[in-house]
Amino acid sequence: MYWKKPMDWMRSFPQGVPLTLLNILLMSLGFYALIPYLSYYLTHSLGWTAFLAGVLLMTRQFSQQGLTFLTGMVGDRVGYKRLMVLGMLVRGIGFAMFGLFDHPAGLLAAAAVSGLGGAMFEPTRDAALTALADPADLSRVYAARKVFAQAGLALSAPLSAMLINLDFRLLSYACGLLFFGAALLTQIRMPEVTVQSQPLPFVSMWRIVLRDRTFLLFVAVMCGHYFMSMQSFLTIPMQVVAITGDVRAVSLVNLVMATLILCLQVPVNRRLQKFELLTQMRIGLGFTACGLVVLGLASGMGLFLTGFLLFSIGTMIMEPAGSEMTARLADKEVYGTYFGFASVAMAVGGGLSQGAGGWLFQTGADQGIPMLVFLCGGVAGGLAIWGLNGLRGQAPSRVLFRFGKNTKF
Template sequence: MTLKLWSKDWPRGVPLLLANSFLMSIGFYALIPNLSVYLTHSLGWAPLLAGVLLMVRQFSQQGLMTLTGMISDRVGYRLTISLGFVLRGIGFGMFALGTSPLLIFVSAIIAGIGGSLFEPTSDAALTTLTNVQNRSRAYAVKKVTDNLGIVVSALLGSLLVSVSFHLLSLISGALFVIAGIMTYIRLPSIRIQVKPVAWADMWRTVTLDQPFVHYVAVMIGYFFLFMQLYLAIPARIVDLTGQASSVSVVFLVLSIMIILFQVPVSLLVRRLHAIRAIQAGFALLGTGLLVLGFAGHVAVFVAGIALFTVGMMTIEPASFDLTSRLARPGMTATYFGFYYLAMAIGGGISQGTGGLLMQLGSSSGLPGLLWWIGAFVSLLAIAGAEPLRKSLPAK
């Protein structure tokens, strides 16, 4: 098993997509973590209103991806990705134009729509430009570049926000505009449907694909667990240490592990049935949540985060590969767009109930309530995936 990152067989579009991932991570993670702080501290927004804004941005992205995926399959990937990047850049840049709630909500919606255009389409383009032999490696390298971008974003975000949030917004937006221009110039033209398929037929095809819909339903559980990274898990480390700055430990461990180990883990996952790999990932996620949730020491918490991260690294390449293989010819972006409904639903439930479950557990004398529910969701997803293991092809 070789661990080299690059493949000489990749066409020119693949390195561009990887560069886009790097720029996207820098632009997104430099701005979004600082946005809520800016809204609540600098502008005096109530935390509830700031939370609603973030939910609106997420829904305007993941909630529209089936539609934007259908558009991509009809008009071509290069134009859709480029337009999405430019819209995201405009939305982020608009945060610097004023402080009225209406302007900020409009900015967030534009940024979300931009994401709905480029995210499923970029996945579809990576699928189309790679073959079965190097697709897993390409996705693994994409995750590595994502996390390298996250590391850079932490430095850039802290530097720029200390100068001006408006400057941070403009530079973050500019990175997306640059990615859009690069994509339009350098990405090969990828148009899948020579003869366009009717909208109703595209929707009917994906929604009547029962194995795929079943699989997407299982992945709702993954995104429910994944989103705990942004609420419950940071709150847990702060409770454990008493230091708000310790939240950085979570993302430092996660990023370092993905940078170092995503490629070898992905190569190991290729040897397994995709559903078996997803089930193993859910087991690791659930175990990791229990370990970090009941940790009495930072070292035990870090061990829990490590298990949780390995679960992510196991599930994500398997799910990418499975979505690629289940997609009908000419509808790859549509299938990826429908897949991201799992994020919209699972992430929405997670964000909507995570804080409530933490508060309920604390007030009822059951501080581990959320962690036990997370473990139960993992078991439920493992059981729900079992029929797919028997019905879907191994490769």
């Protein structure tokens, strides 16, 4: 088991994968230390409405996921390392800008810049992981990616709790520095990763993806997943503050989620080995949807934590399964383009989650229906499960995958 021999477990990955996982930890630490507190800072310290805070988060979401198709294609052409480093630097600048401005125009610019940085490194990072990993070992690599991301989330709780009590600006600067550090580490230690023997025209890469109807349907299904999962950045933190009256509870929720995933991610993936990927995704979507409904019903921490447990299990199932499905469907010479286009689902689903989610949360509270946004999340999950049935019927030979017999968690 990986927790008994962590160094041996890390050495079992090909060159470049352990460094990428470490970078994921650093970037996750910087991201989760800042973003969950950003909505509280905007609505309480600056007096913004929940809707306006949602618009800012939606701006970051769309500026990131809305551009990943283009940045993924660029990464396929020029190599993944160069774009990863540039993206980390831009994200660091964007996070620092949150501390420099306190007016809407400056903060919206910070959101757009930080999103642009993410658009540069996110598809290229995932494409690099896929290109470096053994195809038979993709499931373990994506599970490890989730574990390292959640380790960063766990470490973010004490960092953010300490700095938020001092000054939000210190928190934003510290999180920006973490991305600068990840950029330096990548530039020094990351091997070059290229997948095209001869550069393909951008139009050709575009057509490969847009003609892949099975993949396009899969991306549409993932919009429902991201509508649900992205509630963790706005409405779930607002819900726990509404229940407890204490902003520090946001750190507790992040710590609980990180601990659950650190302890359960690998055992859960091991348990799911016997199921095909589509079945895993149905299970994950079902857990996430049920968790959101329970969260909406919660008026105390007991029921809230129950719903949050279901929600966390659902996301820890869905994210590795969704990434593996993308890798399995992708043409190996355009991994970045496929992963970039897959992020369109996060742009649409996540953008609506944070934009409409803030409005639904505020409207539900005003109309005496506080669980409105969480019910809408449950409906989105049900529609996504229904969409998976269409995916299976359209191209069963491409989407019915199981973990390989040699996959070792």
